[in-house]
Amino acid sequence: MSEETRILIRSEYDIVTARQQVRELCMTLHFSSGEQTLVATCVSELARNIVEYAGSGEIITGLTRNTDEEGIVIIAEDKGPGIPNIELAMKDGYSTSKGLGLGLPGSKRIMDEFAIVSKTGKGTTVTVKKWKKP
Amino acid sequence: MDKGRRGKGNTEGLRQELVTHFRGERNSLRREWVHQMTAKRLLEGMTPQETEAEAATIYDTCVECLETAHYDSAEAYAKKMAERGVLRGMTSEQILGGMLTLRDVYGRSLFGKYHTDMARLAAALDVYEPVANNILAVVAMAFIRERENVVRQQQEAIRELSTPVLQVREGLLILPIIGLIDSLRAKQLTEQLLHAIRTNRAKAVVIDITGVPAVDSKIANHLLQTVDAARLMGARVIVTGLSPDVAQALVYIGVDLTRLKTVGDLQGGIEEADKFLGYKVDMVGSTIAAAMKG
Amino acid sequence: MSIPILRQGSYLIASIQSSPSDSEWREMGQQLAERVGKLRSRGVVVDVTVLDLIDSFAARTLREIAQTVKLRGAEPVIVGIQPDVAFSMVQLGLTLGDIETELDLEEGMAMLDAILRDGRTNV
Numbered sequence: 338m339s340e341e342t343r344i345l346i347r348s349e350y351d352i353v354t355a356r357q358q359v360r361e362l363c364m365t366l367h368f369s370s371g372e373q374t375l376v377a378t379c380v381s382e383l384a385r386n387i388v389e390y391a392g393s394g395e396i397i398t399g400l401t402r403n404t405d406e407e408g409i410v411i412i413a414e415d416k417g418p419g420i421p422n423i424e425l426a427m428k429d430g431y432s433t434s435k436g437l438g439l440g441l442p443g444s445k446r447i448m449d450e451f452a453i454v455s456k457t458g459k460g461t462t463v464t465v466k467k468w469k470k471p
Numbered sequence: 472m473d474k475g476r477r478g479k480g481n482t483e484g485l486r487q488e489l490v491t492h493f494r495g496e497r498n499s500l501r502r503e504w505v506h507q508m509t510a511k512r513l514l515e516g517m518t519p520q521e522t523e524a525e526a527a528t529i530y531d532t533c534v535e536c537l538e539t540a541h542y543d544s545a546e547a548y549a550k551k552m553a554e555r556g557v558l559r560g561m562t563s564e565q566i567l568g569g570m571l572t573l574r575d576v577y578g579r580s581l582f583g584k585y586h587t588d589m590a591r592l593a594a595a596l597d598v599y600e601p602v603a604n605n606i607l608a609v610v611a612m613a614f615i616r617e618r619e620n621v622v623r624q625q626q627e628a629i630r631e632l633s634t635p636v637l638q639v640r641e642g643l644l645i646l647p648i649i650g651l652i653d654s655l656r657a658k659q660l661t662e663q664l665l666h667a668i669r670t671n672r673a674k675a676v677v678i679d680i681t682g683v684p685a686v687d688s689k690i691a692n693h694l695l696q697t698v699d700a701a702r703l704m705g706a707r708v709i710v711t712g713l714s715p716d717v718a719q720a721l722v723y724i725g726v727d728l729t730r731l732k733t734v735g736d737l738q739g740g741i742e743e744a745d746k747f748l749g750y751k752v753d754m755v756g757s758t759i760a761a762a763m764k765g
Numbered sequence: 766m767s768i769p770i771l772r773q774g775s776y777l778i779a780s781i782q783s784s785p786s787d788s789e790w791r792e793m794g795q796q797l798a799e800r801v802g803k804l805r806s807r808g809v810v811v812d813v814t815v816l817d818l819i820d821s822f823a824a825r826t827l828r829e830i831a832q833t834v835k836l837r838g839a840e841p842v843i844v845g846i847q848p849d850v851a852f853s854m855v856q857l858g859l860t861l862g863d864i865e866t867e868l869d870l871e872e873g874m875a876m877l878d879a880i881l882r883d884g885r886t887n888v
Protein backbone atom coordinates (compact mmCIF):
# COMPACT_ATOMS: atom_id res chain seq x y z
CA MET A 338 0.00 0.00 0.00
CA SER A 339 1.42 3.37 -0.98
CA GLU A 340 0.79 6.92 0.26
CA GLU A 341 -1.15 5.78 3.28
CA THR A 342 -3.03 8.26 5.44
CA ARG A 343 -3.89 7.59 9.05
CA ILE A 344 -6.89 9.22 10.64
CA LEU A 345 -7.37 8.98 14.38
CA ILE A 346 -10.95 8.17 15.29
CA ARG A 347 -11.86 9.31 18.78
CA SER A 348 -15.23 11.00 18.41
CA GLU A 349 -18.11 11.33 15.98
CA TYR A 350 -16.44 14.39 14.45
CA ASP A 351 -13.54 12.27 13.24
CA ILE A 352 -16.02 10.16 11.28
CA VAL A 353 -16.75 13.15 9.03
CA THR A 354 -13.04 13.82 8.55
CA ALA A 355 -12.44 10.20 7.56
CA ARG A 356 -15.28 10.34 5.04
CA GLN A 357 -13.92 13.47 3.40
CA GLN A 358 -10.36 12.11 3.24
CA VAL A 359 -11.48 8.94 1.55
CA ARG A 360 -13.59 10.83 -0.97
CA GLU A 361 -10.56 12.86 -1.98
CA LEU A 362 -8.54 9.69 -2.41
CA CYS A 363 -11.32 8.22 -4.55
CA MET A 364 -11.18 11.28 -6.77
CA THR A 365 -7.47 10.83 -7.48
CA LEU A 366 -8.38 7.41 -8.89
CA HIS A 367 -11.26 8.89 -10.90
CA PHE A 368 -13.85 6.73 -9.18
CA SER A 369 -17.37 7.60 -10.36
CA SER A 370 -19.43 9.73 -7.99
CA GLY A 371 -21.54 6.65 -7.26
CA GLU A 372 -18.48 4.61 -6.29
CA GLN A 373 -17.16 7.47 -4.16
CA THR A 374 -20.40 7.50 -2.23
CA LEU A 375 -20.23 3.74 -1.68
CA VAL A 376 -16.68 3.91 -0.32
CA ALA A 377 -17.42 6.93 1.86
CA THR A 378 -20.51 5.21 3.27
CA CYS A 379 -18.46 2.14 4.15
CA VAL A 380 -15.86 4.31 5.93
CA SER A 381 -18.65 6.03 7.81
CA GLU A 382 -19.96 2.66 9.03
CA LEU A 383 -16.54 1.35 10.09
CA ALA A 384 -15.56 4.59 11.83
CA ARG A 385 -18.91 4.71 13.58
CA ASN A 386 -18.32 1.17 14.90
CA ILE A 387 -14.92 2.25 16.26
CA VAL A 388 -16.45 5.17 18.16
CA GLU A 389 -19.45 3.15 19.29
CA TYR A 390 -17.81 -0.11 20.39
CA ALA A 391 -14.11 0.56 20.91
CA GLY A 392 -14.05 4.23 21.92
CA SER A 393 -11.09 5.01 19.69
CA GLY A 394 -9.03 3.60 16.86
CA GLU A 395 -7.68 4.44 13.42
CA ILE A 396 -8.79 4.52 9.80
CA ILE A 397 -5.91 3.94 7.42
CA THR A 398 -6.48 4.67 3.74
CA GLY A 399 -4.23 4.09 0.76
CA LEU A 400 -3.92 3.04 -2.83
CA THR A 401 -3.31 -0.55 -3.84
CA ARG A 402 -2.74 -2.39 -7.08
CA ASN A 403 -2.60 -5.93 -8.34
CA THR A 404 -1.43 -7.09 -11.76
CA ASP A 405 -3.87 -5.08 -13.82
CA GLU A 406 -6.09 -3.06 -11.50
CA GLU A 407 -5.76 -0.03 -9.26
CA GLY A 408 -7.87 0.39 -6.19
CA ILE A 409 -8.34 1.84 -2.79
CA VAL A 410 -7.75 0.03 0.48
CA ILE A 411 -9.17 1.00 3.86
CA ILE A 412 -8.21 -0.48 7.20
CA ALA A 413 -10.30 0.20 10.29
CA GLU A 414 -8.37 -0.77 13.37
CA ASP A 415 -9.08 -0.60 17.09
CA LYS A 416 -7.90 -2.11 20.36
CA GLY A 417 -11.40 -2.36 21.75
CA PRO A 418 -13.31 -5.30 23.21
CA GLY A 419 -13.33 -7.29 19.96
CA ILE A 420 -16.24 -9.27 18.50
CA PRO A 421 -16.92 -12.61 20.22
CA ASN A 422 -18.95 -14.08 17.35
CA ILE A 423 -18.05 -12.70 13.93
CA GLU A 424 -20.51 -14.89 12.08
CA LEU A 425 -23.32 -13.39 14.12
CA ALA A 426 -22.02 -9.83 13.75
CA MET A 427 -22.00 -10.30 9.97
CA LYS A 428 -25.72 -11.14 9.90
CA ASP A 429 -28.09 -8.50 8.52
CA GLY A 430 -29.91 -6.90 11.42
CA TYR A 431 -27.71 -8.17 14.24
CA SER A 432 -26.80 -5.42 16.66
CA THR A 433 -25.78 -5.20 20.29
CA SER A 434 -26.60 -1.48 20.43
CA LYS A 435 -30.11 -1.15 18.93
CA GLY A 436 -28.42 -0.21 15.65
CA LEU A 437 -29.76 -1.39 12.32
CA GLY A 438 -27.12 -4.12 12.25
CA LEU A 439 -26.18 -3.33 8.64
CA GLY A 440 -22.77 -1.69 9.05
CA LEU A 441 -20.62 -4.80 8.70
CA PRO A 442 -22.72 -6.92 6.32
CA GLY A 443 -23.58 -3.81 4.26
CA SER A 444 -19.91 -2.83 3.98
CA LYS A 445 -19.16 -6.30 2.72
CA ARG A 446 -21.83 -5.86 0.04
CA ILE A 447 -20.76 -2.45 -1.20
CA MET A 448 -17.02 -3.16 -1.36
CA ASP A 449 -15.16 -5.60 -3.65
CA GLU A 450 -13.14 -7.21 -0.86
CA PHE A 451 -13.86 -7.47 2.83
CA ALA A 452 -11.89 -9.13 5.64
CA ILE A 453 -12.42 -8.95 9.37
CA VAL A 454 -10.13 -10.12 12.16
CA SER A 455 -11.17 -9.75 15.76
CA LYS A 456 -9.99 -11.08 19.07
CA THR A 457 -11.95 -10.73 22.28
CA GLY A 458 -10.19 -8.31 24.57
CA LYS A 459 -7.62 -7.42 21.92
CA GLY A 460 -9.45 -5.48 19.23
CA THR A 461 -10.85 -5.54 15.71
CA THR A 462 -9.39 -4.94 12.27
CA VAL A 463 -11.56 -4.62 9.18
CA THR A 464 -9.86 -4.38 5.78
CA VAL A 465 -11.85 -3.45 2.68
CA LYS A 466 -10.90 -2.79 -0.93
CA LYS A 467 -12.59 -1.33 -3.96
CA TRP A 468 -11.11 -1.73 -7.43
CA LYS A 469 -11.40 0.82 -10.17
CA LYS A 470 -13.94 -0.52 -12.65
CA PRO A 471 -12.74 -0.70 -16.25
CA MET B 472 37.37 -12.80 -24.48
CA ASP B 473 34.46 -14.21 -22.45
CA LYS B 474 32.04 -12.42 -20.22
CA GLY B 475 33.75 -13.49 -17.03
CA ARG B 476 37.00 -11.77 -17.83
CA ARG B 477 35.47 -8.72 -19.32
CA GLY B 478 34.96 -6.74 -16.12
CA LYS B 479 32.24 -4.28 -15.23
CA GLY B 480 34.57 -1.35 -15.74
CA ASN B 481 35.23 -2.54 -19.26
CA THR B 482 31.51 -2.79 -20.01
CA GLU B 483 30.98 0.73 -18.76
CA GLY B 484 33.83 1.96 -20.91
CA LEU B 485 32.34 0.24 -23.92
CA ARG B 486 28.89 1.59 -23.15
CA GLN B 487 30.29 5.13 -23.13
CA GLU B 488 32.14 4.41 -26.36
CA LEU B 489 28.86 3.36 -28.02
CA VAL B 490 27.06 6.42 -26.70
CA THR B 491 29.78 8.68 -28.12
CA HIS B 492 29.61 6.85 -31.42
CA PHE B 493 25.82 7.18 -31.76
CA ARG B 494 25.93 10.84 -30.76
CA GLY B 495 28.69 11.50 -33.28
CA GLU B 496 26.77 9.77 -36.07
CA ARG B 497 23.48 11.34 -35.00
CA ASN B 498 22.71 13.18 -38.22
CA SER B 499 23.70 10.50 -40.71
CA LEU B 500 22.09 7.62 -38.78
CA ARG B 501 18.89 9.52 -38.25
CA ARG B 502 18.70 10.35 -41.94
CA GLU B 503 19.33 6.71 -42.76
CA TRP B 504 16.54 5.66 -40.38
CA VAL B 505 13.99 8.06 -41.88
CA HIS B 506 15.10 7.01 -45.36
CA GLN B 507 14.50 3.32 -44.58
CA MET B 508 11.15 4.01 -42.94
CA THR B 509 10.04 5.97 -45.99
CA ALA B 510 11.08 3.08 -48.23
CA LYS B 511 9.03 0.68 -46.10
CA ARG B 512 6.07 3.13 -46.26
CA LEU B 513 6.02 3.39 -42.48
CA LEU B 514 5.61 7.14 -42.38
CA GLU B 515 2.37 7.51 -44.25
CA GLY B 516 0.03 10.07 -42.77
CA MET B 517 2.83 12.03 -41.12
CA THR B 518 4.14 15.39 -42.30
CA PRO B 519 7.93 15.79 -42.86
CA GLN B 520 8.03 18.18 -39.89
CA GLU B 521 6.36 15.65 -37.61
CA THR B 522 8.69 12.92 -38.82
CA GLU B 523 11.71 15.15 -38.26
CA ALA B 524 10.71 16.11 -34.72
CA GLU B 525 9.65 12.64 -33.59
CA ALA B 526 12.65 10.94 -35.17
CA ALA B 527 15.09 13.27 -33.41
CA THR B 528 13.49 12.80 -30.02
CA ILE B 529 13.20 9.03 -30.35
CA TYR B 530 16.81 8.79 -31.51
CA ASP B 531 18.09 10.84 -28.56
CA THR B 532 15.88 9.03 -26.07
CA CYS B 533 17.25 5.67 -27.18
CA VAL B 534 20.84 6.87 -26.80
CA GLU B 535 19.96 8.20 -23.37
CA CYS B 536 18.58 4.79 -22.38
CA LEU B 537 21.82 3.21 -23.55
CA GLU B 538 23.84 5.70 -21.52
CA THR B 539 21.91 5.41 -18.28
CA ALA B 540 20.71 1.80 -18.61
CA HIS B 541 17.36 3.20 -17.41
CA TYR B 542 14.16 3.20 -19.41
CA ASP B 543 12.30 5.90 -17.53
CA SER B 544 12.85 8.42 -20.30
CA ALA B 545 11.63 5.95 -22.95
CA GLU B 546 8.63 5.19 -20.80
CA ALA B 547 7.92 8.88 -20.23
CA TYR B 548 8.27 9.63 -23.94
CA ALA B 549 5.98 6.77 -24.95
CA LYS B 550 3.43 7.98 -22.43
CA LYS B 551 3.65 11.52 -23.77
CA MET B 552 3.22 10.25 -27.32
CA ALA B 553 0.14 8.36 -26.20
CA GLU B 554 -1.26 11.44 -24.48
CA ARG B 555 -0.74 13.57 -27.55
CA GLY B 556 -2.72 10.97 -29.45
CA VAL B 557 0.25 10.14 -31.71
CA LEU B 558 -0.06 6.41 -31.01
CA ARG B 559 -3.76 6.51 -31.68
CA GLY B 560 -3.40 7.59 -35.28
CA MET B 561 -0.74 4.99 -36.09
CA THR B 562 -0.88 1.33 -36.98
CA SER B 563 1.06 -1.33 -35.09
CA GLU B 564 3.21 -1.82 -38.26
CA GLN B 565 4.17 1.82 -38.21
CA ILE B 566 5.17 1.89 -34.57
CA LEU B 567 6.85 -1.49 -34.18
CA GLY B 568 8.23 -1.41 -37.73
CA GLY B 569 9.72 2.00 -37.06
CA MET B 570 11.39 0.87 -33.86
CA LEU B 571 12.70 -2.34 -35.48
CA THR B 572 14.17 -0.28 -38.29
CA LEU B 573 15.96 1.98 -35.84
CA ARG B 574 17.29 -1.11 -34.11
CA ASP B 575 18.72 -2.33 -37.42
CA VAL B 576 20.25 1.05 -38.20
CA TYR B 577 22.05 1.15 -34.86
CA GLY B 578 23.10 -2.50 -35.24
CA ARG B 579 24.49 -2.05 -38.76
CA SER B 580 26.46 0.97 -37.74
CA LEU B 581 28.05 -1.11 -34.97
CA PHE B 582 29.01 -3.74 -37.58
CA GLY B 583 30.53 -1.00 -39.65
CA LYS B 584 32.52 0.32 -36.73
CA TYR B 585 33.79 -2.97 -35.28
CA HIS B 586 33.82 -5.42 -38.22
CA THR B 587 37.64 -5.71 -38.06
CA ASP B 588 37.58 -6.80 -34.41
CA MET B 589 35.06 -9.60 -33.96
CA ALA B 590 35.58 -9.89 -30.20
CA ARG B 591 34.98 -6.17 -29.70
CA LEU B 592 31.91 -6.40 -31.93
CA ALA B 593 30.49 -9.24 -29.84
CA ALA B 594 31.12 -7.23 -26.68
CA ALA B 595 29.47 -4.16 -28.19
CA LEU B 596 26.42 -6.19 -29.19
CA ASP B 597 26.25 -7.62 -25.66
CA VAL B 598 25.87 -4.09 -24.36
CA TYR B 599 23.62 -2.82 -27.13
CA GLU B 600 21.14 -5.65 -27.67
CA PRO B 601 19.50 -5.83 -24.22
CA VAL B 602 18.97 -2.09 -24.35
CA ALA B 603 17.39 -2.27 -27.80
CA ASN B 604 15.12 -5.11 -26.66
CA ASN B 605 14.00 -3.24 -23.57
CA ILE B 606 13.19 -0.12 -25.55
CA LEU B 607 11.08 -2.19 -27.94
CA ALA B 608 9.24 -3.75 -25.03
CA VAL B 609 8.52 -0.33 -23.51
CA VAL B 610 7.15 1.05 -26.76
CA ALA B 611 5.11 -2.06 -27.50
CA MET B 612 3.56 -1.98 -24.03
CA ALA B 613 2.69 1.70 -24.33
CA PHE B 614 1.05 0.98 -27.67
CA ILE B 615 -0.97 -1.93 -26.29
CA ARG B 616 -2.08 0.07 -23.27
CA GLU B 617 -3.21 2.87 -25.52
CA ARG B 618 -5.20 0.45 -27.67
CA GLU B 619 -6.82 -0.99 -24.56
CA ASN B 620 -7.79 2.52 -23.49
CA VAL B 621 -9.45 3.15 -26.82
CA VAL B 622 -11.34 -0.13 -26.65
CA ARG B 623 -12.49 0.64 -23.13
CA GLN B 624 -13.74 4.08 -24.09
CA GLN B 625 -15.62 2.62 -27.04
CA GLN B 626 -17.18 -0.04 -24.84
CA GLU B 627 -18.33 2.64 -22.43
CA ALA B 628 -19.86 4.64 -25.23
CA ILE B 629 -21.66 1.58 -26.56
CA ARG B 630 -22.94 0.74 -23.11
CA GLU B 631 -24.39 4.19 -22.72
CA LEU B 632 -26.00 4.05 -26.13
CA SER B 633 -27.50 0.64 -25.48
CA THR B 634 -29.39 1.72 -22.39
CA PRO B 635 -31.54 4.64 -23.37
CA VAL B 636 -33.75 6.12 -20.70
CA LEU B 637 -36.67 7.66 -22.56
CA GLN B 638 -38.96 10.34 -21.29
CA VAL B 639 -42.48 9.61 -22.53
CA ARG B 640 -44.03 12.67 -21.01
CA GLU B 641 -43.59 14.87 -17.99
CA GLY B 642 -42.88 12.67 -15.01
CA LEU B 643 -42.75 9.34 -16.85
CA LEU B 644 -39.59 7.48 -17.94
CA ILE B 645 -39.25 4.23 -19.83
CA LEU B 646 -36.17 2.03 -19.57
CA PRO B 647 -36.25 -0.80 -22.10
CA ILE B 648 -33.51 -3.31 -21.30
CA ILE B 649 -32.27 -5.42 -24.16
CA GLY B 650 -29.91 -8.37 -23.99
CA LEU B 651 -28.28 -10.29 -21.21
CA ILE B 652 -27.42 -8.35 -18.06
CA ASP B 653 -24.63 -9.09 -15.64
CA SER B 654 -24.08 -7.48 -12.23
CA LEU B 655 -21.84 -4.72 -13.53
CA ARG B 656 -24.27 -3.69 -16.23
CA ALA B 657 -27.20 -3.94 -13.81
CA LYS B 658 -25.44 -1.49 -11.49
CA GLN B 659 -24.69 0.89 -14.35
CA LEU B 660 -28.30 0.73 -15.48
CA THR B 661 -29.49 1.55 -11.99
CA GLU B 662 -27.09 4.50 -11.66
CA GLN B 663 -28.18 5.88 -15.03
CA LEU B 664 -31.84 5.50 -14.23
CA LEU B 665 -31.50 7.20 -10.84
CA HIS B 666 -29.71 10.17 -12.36
CA ALA B 667 -32.35 10.34 -15.10
CA ILE B 668 -35.08 10.39 -12.46
CA ARG B 669 -33.43 13.43 -10.92
CA THR B 670 -32.80 15.35 -14.16
CA ASN B 671 -36.25 14.63 -15.59
CA ARG B 672 -38.04 14.96 -12.28
CA ALA B 673 -39.71 11.65 -12.98
CA LYS B 674 -42.42 10.27 -10.72
CA ALA B 675 -42.94 6.97 -12.49
CA VAL B 676 -40.66 4.59 -14.36
CA VAL B 677 -41.57 1.63 -16.52
CA ILE B 678 -38.73 -0.89 -16.84
CA ASP B 679 -39.43 -3.20 -19.75
CA ILE B 680 -37.48 -6.44 -19.75
CA THR B 681 -39.13 -8.08 -22.75
CA GLY B 682 -35.69 -8.06 -24.41
CA VAL B 683 -33.95 -9.85 -21.55
CA PRO B 684 -33.68 -13.59 -22.25
CA ALA B 685 -32.75 -14.73 -18.75
CA VAL B 686 -32.84 -13.40 -15.21
CA ASP B 687 -31.08 -15.12 -12.33
CA SER B 688 -31.55 -14.41 -8.64
CA LYS B 689 -28.68 -11.90 -8.62
CA ILE B 690 -30.18 -9.84 -11.42
CA ALA B 691 -33.62 -10.11 -9.82
CA ASN B 692 -32.15 -8.66 -6.64
CA HIS B 693 -30.57 -5.82 -8.60
CA LEU B 694 -34.01 -5.13 -10.04
CA LEU B 695 -35.47 -4.98 -6.55
CA GLN B 696 -32.67 -2.65 -5.43
CA THR B 697 -33.43 -0.38 -8.38
CA VAL B 698 -37.08 -0.27 -7.39
CA ASP B 699 -36.18 0.58 -3.80
CA ALA B 700 -33.65 3.24 -4.79
CA ALA B 701 -36.10 4.89 -7.19
CA ARG B 702 -38.69 4.84 -4.42
CA LEU B 703 -36.26 6.60 -2.05
CA MET B 704 -36.06 9.36 -4.65
CA GLY B 705 -39.84 9.56 -4.82
CA ALA B 706 -40.48 7.62 -8.04
CA ARG B 707 -42.55 4.44 -8.56
CA VAL B 708 -41.28 1.63 -10.72
CA ILE B 709 -43.39 -0.75 -12.77
CA VAL B 710 -41.71 -3.74 -14.41
CA THR B 711 -43.16 -5.11 -17.62
CA GLY B 712 -42.37 -7.87 -20.06
CA LEU B 713 -41.52 -10.78 -17.77
CA SER B 714 -41.65 -13.77 -20.07
CA PRO B 715 -43.28 -16.97 -18.80
CA ASP B 716 -39.84 -18.57 -18.47
CA VAL B 717 -38.38 -15.66 -16.53
CA ALA B 718 -41.44 -15.42 -14.26
CA GLN B 719 -41.34 -19.15 -13.56
CA ALA B 720 -37.61 -19.08 -12.88
CA LEU B 721 -37.99 -16.22 -10.39
CA VAL B 722 -40.73 -18.01 -8.48
CA TYR B 723 -38.64 -21.18 -8.53
CA ILE B 724 -35.52 -19.45 -7.10
CA GLY B 725 -37.74 -17.96 -4.43
CA VAL B 726 -36.98 -14.27 -5.05
CA ASP B 727 -39.29 -12.13 -2.95
CA LEU B 728 -41.17 -10.19 -5.57
CA THR B 729 -43.85 -8.71 -3.38
CA ARG B 730 -42.20 -5.28 -3.62
CA LEU B 731 -42.18 -5.55 -7.40
CA LYS B 732 -45.09 -4.07 -9.27
CA THR B 733 -45.39 -5.98 -12.53
CA VAL B 734 -47.69 -5.52 -15.48
CA GLY B 735 -47.86 -7.81 -18.50
CA ASP B 736 -46.65 -5.62 -21.31
CA LEU B 737 -45.25 -2.16 -21.89
CA GLN B 738 -48.60 -0.76 -23.00
CA GLY B 739 -50.20 -1.96 -19.78
CA GLY B 740 -47.26 -0.59 -17.79
CA ILE B 741 -47.65 2.87 -19.26
CA GLU B 742 -51.40 2.81 -18.56
CA GLU B 743 -50.72 1.80 -14.98
CA ALA B 744 -48.16 4.58 -14.58
CA ASP B 745 -50.61 7.05 -16.07
CA LYS B 746 -53.22 6.03 -13.57
CA PHE B 747 -50.73 6.71 -10.83
CA LEU B 748 -49.69 10.02 -12.30
CA GLY B 749 -53.31 11.02 -12.62
CA TYR B 750 -53.29 11.23 -16.39
CA LYS B 751 -55.97 9.79 -18.61
CA VAL B 752 -54.71 7.09 -20.92
CA ASP B 753 -54.34 8.71 -24.29
CA MET B 754 -52.93 8.15 -27.72
CA VAL B 755 -49.37 9.08 -26.81
CA GLY B 756 -48.96 6.10 -24.54
CA SER B 757 -50.30 3.59 -27.02
CA THR B 758 -48.36 5.05 -29.93
CA ILE B 759 -45.07 4.79 -28.11
CA ALA B 760 -45.83 1.33 -26.82
CA ALA B 761 -46.70 0.20 -30.34
CA ALA B 762 -43.55 1.79 -31.74
CA MET B 763 -41.38 0.05 -29.19
CA LYS B 764 -42.97 -3.31 -29.82
CA GLY B 765 -42.35 -3.08 -33.54
CA MET C 766 -29.60 25.98 16.21
CA SER C 767 -27.77 24.41 13.32
CA ILE C 768 -30.62 22.67 11.51
CA PRO C 769 -33.06 25.39 10.54
CA ILE C 770 -36.75 24.61 10.87
CA LEU C 771 -39.13 26.86 8.95
CA ARG C 772 -42.85 27.13 9.27
CA GLN C 773 -44.84 27.30 6.06
CA GLY C 774 -48.59 27.39 6.61
CA SER C 775 -49.56 24.21 8.38
CA TYR C 776 -46.26 22.52 7.50
CA LEU C 777 -42.80 22.51 9.05
CA ILE C 778 -39.73 22.30 6.87
CA ALA C 779 -36.43 21.08 8.29
CA SER C 780 -33.45 21.61 5.99
CA ILE C 781 -30.61 19.32 6.96
CA GLN C 782 -27.16 20.91 6.56
CA SER C 783 -24.23 18.85 5.34
CA SER C 784 -22.83 16.27 7.78
CA PRO C 785 -24.86 17.12 10.89
CA SER C 786 -23.36 16.02 14.17
CA ASP C 787 -25.12 13.49 16.40
CA SER C 788 -26.28 16.26 18.71
CA GLU C 789 -27.61 18.33 15.80
CA TRP C 790 -29.67 15.34 14.65
CA ARG C 791 -31.02 14.84 18.16
CA GLU C 792 -31.81 18.49 18.57
CA MET C 793 -33.69 18.57 15.30
CA GLY C 794 -35.80 15.57 16.34
CA GLN C 795 -36.67 17.25 19.62
CA GLN C 796 -37.46 20.59 18.03
CA LEU C 797 -39.74 19.02 15.44
CA ALA C 798 -41.60 16.96 18.01
CA GLU C 799 -42.16 20.06 20.14
CA ARG C 800 -43.18 22.42 17.38
CA VAL C 801 -45.58 20.04 15.68
CA GLY C 802 -47.66 20.18 18.83
CA LYS C 803 -47.21 23.85 19.58
CA LEU C 804 -47.97 25.04 16.03
CA ARG C 805 -50.48 22.28 15.33
CA SER C 806 -48.62 21.44 12.14
CA ARG C 807 -50.15 18.83 9.88
CA GLY C 808 -47.10 17.89 7.88
CA VAL C 809 -43.32 17.86 8.23
CA VAL C 810 -40.88 17.93 5.33
CA VAL C 811 -37.34 16.83 6.13
CA ASP C 812 -35.12 18.04 3.28
CA VAL C 813 -31.89 16.02 2.90
CA THR C 814 -30.86 17.43 -0.50
CA VAL C 815 -27.36 18.40 0.65
CA LEU C 816 -26.47 15.10 2.33
CA ASP C 817 -23.76 13.41 0.26
CA LEU C 818 -24.36 10.12 2.03
CA ILE C 819 -26.84 8.46 4.33
CA ASP C 820 -25.30 5.75 6.47
CA SER C 821 -27.12 3.43 8.85
CA PHE C 822 -26.88 5.95 11.66
CA ALA C 823 -28.50 8.71 9.57
CA ALA C 824 -31.15 6.31 8.22
CA ARG C 825 -32.07 5.15 11.71
CA THR C 826 -32.25 8.74 12.92
CA LEU C 827 -34.47 9.78 10.01
CA ARG C 828 -36.76 6.84 10.75
CA GLU C 829 -36.98 7.78 14.41
CA ILE C 830 -37.73 11.39 13.60
CA ALA C 831 -40.47 10.39 11.16
CA GLN C 832 -42.05 8.02 13.66
CA THR C 833 -42.01 10.67 16.37
CA VAL C 834 -43.58 13.22 14.05
CA LYS C 835 -46.31 10.73 13.18
CA LEU C 836 -47.01 9.99 16.83
CA ARG C 837 -47.39 13.73 17.35
CA GLY C 838 -50.10 13.78 14.72
CA ALA C 839 -48.37 15.14 11.61
CA GLU C 840 -47.47 13.52 8.27
CA PRO C 841 -43.70 13.18 7.74
CA VAL C 842 -42.08 13.18 4.28
CA ILE C 843 -38.40 12.99 3.43
CA VAL C 844 -37.30 14.78 0.27
CA GLY C 845 -34.14 15.28 -1.77
CA ILE C 846 -32.31 11.96 -1.52
CA GLN C 847 -29.68 12.16 -4.27
CA PRO C 848 -29.24 9.41 -6.90
CA ASP C 849 -25.84 8.25 -5.59
CA VAL C 850 -27.11 8.31 -2.04
CA ALA C 851 -30.20 6.25 -2.87
CA PHE C 852 -28.04 3.75 -4.76
CA SER C 853 -25.63 3.40 -1.87
CA MET C 854 -28.45 3.05 0.68
CA VAL C 855 -30.07 0.12 -1.09
CA GLN C 856 -26.74 -1.58 -1.65
CA LEU C 857 -26.00 -1.29 2.04
CA GLY C 858 -29.45 -2.67 2.79
CA LEU C 859 -31.00 0.50 4.21
CA THR C 860 -34.67 1.31 3.79
CA LEU C 861 -36.84 4.01 5.27
CA GLY C 862 -39.69 1.61 5.95
CA ASP C 863 -43.05 3.05 4.95
CA ILE C 864 -41.98 6.67 5.29
CA GLU C 865 -43.03 8.77 2.30
CA THR C 866 -40.20 10.08 0.14
CA GLU C 867 -40.37 12.64 -2.66
CA LEU C 868 -37.98 14.16 -5.16
CA ASP C 869 -37.72 17.63 -3.66
CA LEU C 870 -39.37 20.22 -1.44
CA GLU C 871 -41.97 21.17 -4.04
CA GLU C 872 -43.02 17.56 -4.62
CA GLY C 873 -42.99 16.90 -0.89
CA MET C 874 -45.40 19.73 -0.17
CA ALA C 875 -47.62 18.68 -3.08
CA MET C 876 -47.77 15.19 -1.66
CA LEU C 877 -48.66 16.46 1.80
CA ASP C 878 -51.42 18.56 0.22
CA ALA C 879 -52.76 15.46 -1.52
CA ILE C 880 -52.68 13.31 1.60
CA LEU C 881 -54.38 15.91 3.72
CA ARG C 882 -56.97 16.64 1.08
CA ASP C 883 -57.85 13.15 -0.08
CA GLY C 884 -56.57 10.89 2.66
CA ARG C 885 -53.95 8.21 2.22
CA THR C 886 -55.63 5.96 -0.30
CA ASN C 887 -54.90 7.99 -3.39
CA VAL C 888 -51.16 8.31 -2.81
Ligand SMILES: Nc1ncnc2c1ncn2[C@@H]1O[C@H](COP(=O)(O)OP(=O)(O)O)[C@@H](O)[C@H]1O
Pocket residue numbers: 382386387390391415417418419420426427431432433434435436437438439440441442461821
Ligand atom coordinates in the same frame (compact mmCIF):
# COMPACT_ATOMS: atom_id res chain seq x y z
N1 LIG D 1 -15.07 -2.36 16.10
C1 LIG D 1 -15.92 -3.16 16.81
N2 LIG D 1 -15.60 -3.58 18.05
C2 LIG D 1 -16.43 -4.38 18.75
N3 LIG D 1 -17.62 -4.81 18.28
C3 LIG D 1 -18.01 -4.44 17.06
C4 LIG D 1 -17.19 -3.60 16.25
N4 LIG D 1 -17.82 -3.40 15.08
C5 LIG D 1 -18.98 -4.10 15.15
N5 LIG D 1 -19.10 -4.72 16.33
C6 LIG D 1 -20.21 -5.61 16.75
O1 LIG D 1 -20.86 -6.09 15.58
C7 LIG D 1 -22.25 -5.73 15.63
C8 LIG D 1 -22.74 -5.45 14.22
O2 LIG D 1 -22.13 -4.26 13.74
P1 LIG D 1 -22.83 -3.43 12.58
O3 LIG D 1 -23.09 -4.39 11.46
O4 LIG D 1 -22.02 -2.24 12.28
O5 LIG D 1 -24.25 -3.04 13.17
P2 LIG D 1 -24.61 -1.97 14.30
O6 LIG D 1 -23.43 -1.08 14.49
O7 LIG D 1 -25.79 -1.25 13.76
O8 LIG D 1 -24.93 -2.75 15.52
C9 LIG D 1 -22.33 -4.56 16.56
O9 LIG D 1 -23.61 -4.45 17.16
C10 LIG D 1 -21.24 -4.89 17.58
O10 LIG D 1 -21.72 -5.80 18.54
Ligand SMILES: [Mg+2]
Pocket residue numbers: 382385386436439440441
Ligand atom coordinates in the same frame (compact mmCIF):
# COMPACT_ATOMS: atom_id res chain seq x y z
MG1 LIG E 1 -22.38 -0.22 12.97
